[in-house]
Amino acid sequence: MKSIEISPSQYVMVIDADRCTGCGACMVACAIENNVAPAHPDATDRTGVTWMKVVKVSSGNNGDGKPACYLPLPCQQCAAETPCVTVCPQNAVEVDQQTGIVFQMSQRCLGCRYCMAACPYHARYFNWWDPEWPEGMEQTLNPDVAPRMRGVVEKCNFCHGRYQAARASAAEHGQASSDPVTYEPACAQACPTRAIKFGTPANNEQGVGDLVHSSSAFRLLPRLGTEPRVYYLSKHKWIRQMAQMEKETSTGEEVHG
Amino acid sequence: MSSALSRRNILKLAGGSALGFLLSPMPWKMLDDISIWTQNWSWIPKLRRGPVTHKYTSCTLCPNACRVNARMISETPVSLWGAPDPCVGHSYLCSVGLAGHHLAYHPSRVRNAHRFTATENGISSEQLSVEDAIAHIAKILHNIHVRPEEGEFALFDCRPHGMVSDIQQIFLSHVLGARYIVPDHHEGRFMRALMEMTEDPGQSYGLDFSRTRTLLSFGVSLFEGWGISPLVVEQFRSRREEFNIIQIDHHQSSSSIVADTHIAIKPGTEMALALGLAHVIVGERLYDPASAARAVDLKRNKPFSFMDLTRRFPPGRVASVTGIPEDVIVRTAREFASNRPATAIADDFAPAELIHSVWILNHLVGATGKNGSVVQKRPLPQPWKGAHRTPPTRLRNVPDHSLRLLMIDASAADTTVSWPDLRRKMRAENATIVLCSPYRPKRGESVDYLIPIHAPYETVRANPSGEYVATSAFQISTPLWSKSEEGCETWQILQRVVSASGAMTKEEFAQLEPEELLRLQCDAIFNSKRGTIHHPNNDETIPLGSVLSSGDFYATLMEGAAWSDDGVATSTNGRLFLMGKSTSSAQRFAESVLAFDNAGIDSNPSFPLLVVPVGEDVAARFGHVSPILSKIYQESDLKPRSRFAYLHHETARRFKLAAEQRVIIHSPHGATEAIVRCDSSVRPDTVQLSVSQLDAISPTRPRIINSYGGRVYTDQPIFVRIERARS
Amino acid sequence: MDSKFITRGLERTSLRNFSVWVLFWVVVLGFGLYGAYLCLAEGLNQTNMDNRFVFGLWIFLDLAIIAFGAGAFFTGLLLYILKRSEFTAVINSAVVIGLICYSGAVAVLAIDVGQPLRAWFTFWHPNAHSMLTEVTFCISCYLVVLAVEYMPILLKNRKLKERPSLLVFQHNLHKVIPVLAAIGVFLSFFHQGSLGGLYGVLKGRPFAFREGFGIWPSTFFLFVLSAAAIGPSFPLLTTSLVSKISRKKLVKPEVLQSLGRISGWLLLAYVLFKSVDTLVWINRTSPSLLFSPYEYYNQESFGTWILFAEIVVFGLVPALMLLTRKIREHRGWLITAGLLACAGIAVNRFVMTIQTLALPTLPFDPFLSYIPSWQEIATFIAVIAYGVLLYSFSFRYLTLFPQERDLNSLTR
Structure with a gap:
């Protein structure tokens, strides 16, 4: 299933699963960039806020010599039938037609969490607690991203703050507003092994235009028709099949993430 | 109307x-x-506005001295990123380093000196000025001077590294009978072990993986944690296809997942595998002839010689000891010896005999002294060449109950100190522990005085490169905040204590400021006329010779530039000592191998499961890292958790246990509780436990933790049995 | 003491007994409100919901009680539009129950959202594509309709009737009630359906996703039909329960049997459609998304038994029971059948909410479990206590069952 409905001037992220070492630098860089607060003492892996979340997936008995892999899971920025957009009762989620980025307006969100139920990738996070930083640490917040408050949903937006800054600087240099600008989300910048690549297929930054067509490229749950803008790469067949549910998964599989 | x-x-x-x-x-x-x-609830923080600038500095959280590009808003750092580092080649920061600018605001940060006294209701603390605290401590030191029979004075340096450790040793030499204590294991131990096996003394070595084709790792955290990691990541990133990684690991670590081959091994039998590989390499004559010629031991076969020891580890036997199939052992030996340059590495915290065996493998395949493997390097030029220094003592060699006054330098973020061990060295009565740290003592650390020091990025710090890089390098970690808070460095506190006690005699050390210290180091490097300077601002490299003065050199380093030494053309022909240079070390190695040979590791039928110890979230929760690391250690399930016992499905079935069941784990030494989790990556007949669970069931302390890499070593294997907990 | 407020000719327990009863429920209500307060003041971290189990006990029970509240609109439909005058006997009670169910559900929903102060944003920036917008609009409108429908019942109170202006107002209101009932029926059809659509449209949740007609997934129609099917059953149960507690005859047995028979037919139709829908889902919808339907029932505690229970034990069986005259005429069996039917709808709502969220969607997702926290349970208990109190007061001081006076005087 390689139906690419993504306009080449819209952003895509390509994550090389074979290069991910599960170090978590992307998760930390993302939280710092987007002013996500440290965990409340009672938070768990099911109540935390991790726009980027790396999970470890075991092959069960299918692995071809590779027993497990790490999959970083940001919002998949679905291009078609974006599940969270249609369900929101008050238009707090919108898709930017130019960039393709699915944007959550936390200021308008009432926290009904219907979008979270709708998202098959579990990429959305609810603020179960008020965000709290240790005393003084709020001075180190990124001025380009507004902090959210308790009771609203938030998620990865391909570092929208960085996009805005890049767009502003491109405008200063006289670039037309319809041209895609080059920028890089925090996770891609932080990745020690350069497993995360980002850009538009049209400009082919970091080779993303070629990578999305490579034979090892795949996307999560393609049959749902959501056309994610996040692609993964792996040379391991079991990883590709598992992600696309092409084969019945064995029950010996477990996950930590 | x-x-x-x-x-x-x-x-x-x-x-x-x-x-x-x-x-x-x-x-x-x-x-x-x-x-x-x-x-806009009032409790949602307001964002700071202001001009965006960038500042280059370097990270002091671990000895790797990664270079940092700090994004600043109105003179305050808002994010840290890696900056290009020509010395190592990489330009990234690890997850801990990315949040380094948070450490000044760590919740357990202290700004005042404290005195702690034990009361009936626990420990009470009292604030006092740093001057008063130093006066109190100087008085104790003076008393020790007068009455040496009351016990000794010592400084415990959690991370002996570079010129700061150097100057501490110089200060201590002014105090009669003072000790300079270092941890039993610390960074660079693996590299330093090589000195015992090569001819010229005082020679330093580094690792150069730029041409390495096979990397054989004995349980090293290759992709996270500190030490070798940046060198490996750089090769993995830039030449993934030619860089073949074989990871020998007792559990499914992130390194073993990412490696090309993971060889699962029974914990505690790694040395047997290393000697088994040596057996195959020697038996099949796969060794490097030139290197073998340097290692004359190879020809002899007298008792306790290298040949005698490896003879005892044929693949068949090693297979039964390690649980690795015989053909895998043979195949691995062949791959390692033929796909050269090849390098084998072990952890700094691994048992000494394992480190020794791993070096034997390197010698056999000719890795020592070759480009693309283990290279010689010149040490960093040092100031005060002739000054008298107190020699270091390992913690375990300090007599029990001998210390009256102990100062601890905890400026390193991750320390591997075992607190009970430290306490045991103190006199039973009237002993004083002074902690020099930016943070409150952790739970279980009973100190008498706490003197605050600078957090990372609050002051200038000398930042020499780590032990592993191929060439020496030097940078200055410049402060990110222009107005530095109150506080000073441990060596300054030591200086003041020693001066106040009347012991300091040399004028030149009596009033030394951090900047002066750095200038001295810069002078020493400048006078060597070696090396190049890399400036991250324009990514340019210039020879040191083109810099006019030492002052200019200092100013350039303060802007975030780095100095690195010229590479040394290596191909050493000196002798190699497979068993160790001194008779005593050869004997120690032979004895531990023979002891293993005789006893092996055998399970007791009533304790059938072998414990695989792993690190977990405890370090991140209670260690001094940014609270934002909760994203990894608390808000995701990426790392093994401390309250779980991970078992293979079949093991669980055999012992009639189910996932999420509460169990009690018994060892001959005690019991602990856990919750069962089934994981197909865990070897049958083993149970994977995290280090915090080992307290109750392990016979010995300390357990050495490389917390960020998830590495734990126990002195001896632990066998347990698991029973369902009665609710 | 309060006898002058009680409808003439009706016998009610002593004020003391009534006070004890009320006091008990007030205490329960207080406890529940404390739980609700915690959720509002401290935030939803007081619940055991999480990023994966985003809906819990509250949504399940909301869906269930809104289905139960359908008695109000369905009895209205029978009485005012289909002119089945025998149901005058239960319409007042059904309206009160409906009001309780809907107002309770809306109150719980207000606590369930993270920022209740922004609830009106839905009216301000409505997203016409969202089922939840439809639900919000219809439920709030219908709640107003129910409140208006409750007014004449309230105004018929003996004491209030003494004021002529109120009597006139009541009389005028009475004339528009059929219109309101018609509006109510319309609104109810939509939001009952939209509640079903809430889950049926979730393509990302292949367990819940259903194909349908136009913009409406099949669950839309199934929810309408199932709500209509227990529309008569639930008043049947509540009437019997009130009758038991008050030890009074409230309606003629024929009325209840008639309710049961209608419920039976509708339930049979529902079971039929539900079976067809399930077969289509198993054989077409779910496999087309590459999800094997059998995998859903391999997960932990949710086996195919739940499907069997929903369709046969709590669907077909009560339908056939209600359609059998002999069983229907036996009071005990009639109530049992009604109970089974209501339980079946509750199971259906449980499956659509809780089971849907518990099941994995990504191939490496684990099966999730969730147990509500005491605050969640307390909040729900508050709704029950509120309902009991409102019903108790209505029953004591208003005329909920017009036949009660005649039935009880006959026996005397």
Whole structure:
């Protein structure tokens, strides 16, 4: 299933699963960039806020010599039938037609969490607690991203703050507003092994235009028709099949993430 | 005006008011206000505005000295990123380093000196000025001077590294009988073990993986944690296809997942595998002839010689000891010896005999002294060449109950100190522990005085490169905050204590500021006339010779530039000592191998499961890292958790246990509780436990933790049995 | 003491007994409100919901009680539009129950959202594509309709009737009630359906996703039909329960049997459609998304038994029971059948909410479990206590069952 409905001037992220070492630098860089607060003492892996979340997936008995892999899971920025957009009762989620980025307006969100139920990738996070930083640490917040408050949903937006800054600087240099600008989300910048690549297929930054067509490229749950803008790469067949549910998964599989 | 007020009038008034109200701005303003309120609660922090600038510095959290590009808003860092580092080649920061600028605001940060006294209700603390605290400590030191029989004075350096450790040793040499204590294991131990096996003393070595084709890792955290990791990541990133990684690991670590081959091994039998590989390499004559010629031991076969020891580890036997199939052992040996350059590495915290065996493998395949493997390097030029220094003592060699006054330098973020061990070295009565740290003592650390020191990035710090890099390098970690808070460095506190006690005699050390210290180091490097300077601002490299003065050199380093030494053309022909240079070390190695050979590791039928110890979230939760690391250690399930016992499905079935069941784990030494989790990556007949669970069931302390890499070593294997907990 | 407020000719327990009863429920209500307060003041971290189990006990029970509240609109439909005058006997009670169910559900929903102060944003920036928008609009409108429908019942109170102006108002209201009932029926059809659509449209949740007609997934129609099917059953149960507690005959047995028979037919139709829908889902919808339907029932505690229970034990069986005259005429069996039917709808709502969220969607997702926290349970208990109190007061001081006076005087 390689139906690419993504306009080449819209952003895509390509994550090389074979290069991910599960170090978590992307998760930390993302939280710092987007002013996500440290965990409340009672938070768990099911109540935390991790726009980027790396999970470890075991092959069960299918692995071809590779027993497990790490999959970083940001919002998949679905291009078609974006599940969270249609369900929101008050238009707090919108898709930017130019960039393709699915944007959550936390200021308008009432926290009904219907979008979270709708998202098959579990990429959305609810603020179960008020965000709290240790005393003084709020001075180190990124001025380009507004902090959210308790009771609203938030998620990865391909570092929208960085996009805005890049767009502003491109405008200063006289670039037309319809041209895609080059920028890089925090996770891609932080990745020690350069497993995360980002850009538009049209400009082919970091080779993303070629990578999305490579034979090892795949996307999560393609049959749902959501056309994610996040692609993964792996040379391991079991990883590709598992992600696309092409084969019945064995029950010996477990996950930590 | 006497018309009666009819009901109709009232209704009209009410209706009109309602309509008027709707048409007035009030309700709409209210709606608007509500939406603004809900977006701007007073407790949501306000964002700082101001011009964006960038500042280059370097990270002091671990000895790797990664270079940092700090994004600053109004003179305050808002994020840290890796900057290009020509010395190592990489330009990234690890997850801990990315949040390094948070450490000044760590919740357990202290700004004042404290005195702690034990009371009936626990420990009470009292604030005092740093001057008073130093005066108190100097008085104790003076008493020790007068009455040496009351016990010794010592400084415990959690991370002996570079010139700061150097100057501490110089200060201590002014105090009669003072000790300079270092941890039993610390960074660079693996590299330093090589000195015992090569001819010229005082020679330093580094690792150069730029041409390495096979990397054989004995349980090293290759992709996270500190030490070798940046060197490996750089090769993995830039030449993934030619860089073949074989990871020998007792559990499914992130390194073993990412490696090309993971060889699962029974914990505690790694040395047997290394000697087994050596057996195959020697038996099949796969070794490097030139290197073998340097290692004359290879020809002899007398008792306790290298040949005698490896003879005892044929693949068949090693297979049964390690649980690795015989053909895998043979295949691995062949791959390692033929796909050269090849390098084998072990952890700094691994048992000494394992480190020794791993070096034997390197010698056999000719890795030592070759480009693309283990290279010689010149040490960093040092100031005060002739100064008298107190020699280091390992913690385990300090006599028990001998210390009256102990100062601890905890400026390194991750320390591997075992607190009970430290306590045991103190006199039973009247002993004083002084902690020099930016943070409150952790749970279980009983100190008498706490003197605050600078957190990372609050002051200038000398930042020499780590032990592993191929060439020496030097940078300055410049402060990110222009107005530094109160506080000073441990060596300055030591200096003041020693001066106040009347012991300091040399004028030149009596009033030394951090900047002066750095200038001295810069002078020493400048005078060597070696090396190059890399400036991250324009990514340019210039020879040191083109810099006019030492002052210019210092100023350039303060801007975030790095100095690195010229590479040394290596191909050493000196002798190699497979068993160790001194008779005593050869004997120690032979004895531990033979002891293993005789006893092996055997399970007791009543304790059938072998414990695989792993690190977990405890370090991140209680260690001094940014609270944002909760994303990894608390808000995701990426790392093994401390309250779980991980078992293979079949093991669980055999012992009639189910996932999420509460169990008690018994060892001959105690018991602990856990919750069962099934994981197909865990070897049958083993149980994977995290280090915090080992306290109750392990016979010995300390367990050495490389917390960020998830590495734990126990002195001896632990066998347990698991029973269901009664609810 | 309060006898002058009680409808003439009705016998009610002593004020003391009534006070004890009320006091008990007030205490329960207080406890529940404390739980609700915690959720509002401290935030939803007081619940055991999480990023994966985003809906819990509250949504399940909301869906269930809104289905139960359907008695109000369905009895209205029978009485005012289909002119089945025998249901005058239960319409007042059904309206009160409906009001309780809907107002309770809305109150719980207000606590369930993270920022209740922004609830009106849905009216301000409505997203016409969202089922939840439809639900919000219809439920709030219908709640107003129910409140208006409750007014004449309230105004018929003996004491209030003494005021002529209120009597006139009541009389005028009465004339528009059929119109309101028609509006109510319309609104109810939509939001009952939209509640079903809430889950049916979730393509990302292949367990819940259903194909349908136009913009409406099949669950839309199934929810309408199932709500209509227990529309008569639930008043049947509540009437019997009130009758038991008050030890009074409230309606003629024929009325209840008639309710049961209608419920039976509708339930049969529902079971039929539900079976067809399930077969289509198993054989077409789910496999087309590459999800094997059998995998859903391999997960932990949710086996195919739940499907069997929903369709046969709590669907077909009560339908056939209600359609059998002999069983229907036996009071005990009639109530049992009604109970089974209501339980079946509750199971259906449980499956659509809780089971849907518990099941994995990504191939490496684990099966999730969730147990509500005491605050969640307390909040729900508050709704029950509120309902009992409102019903108790209505029953004591208003005329909920017009036949009660005649039935009880006959026996005397």
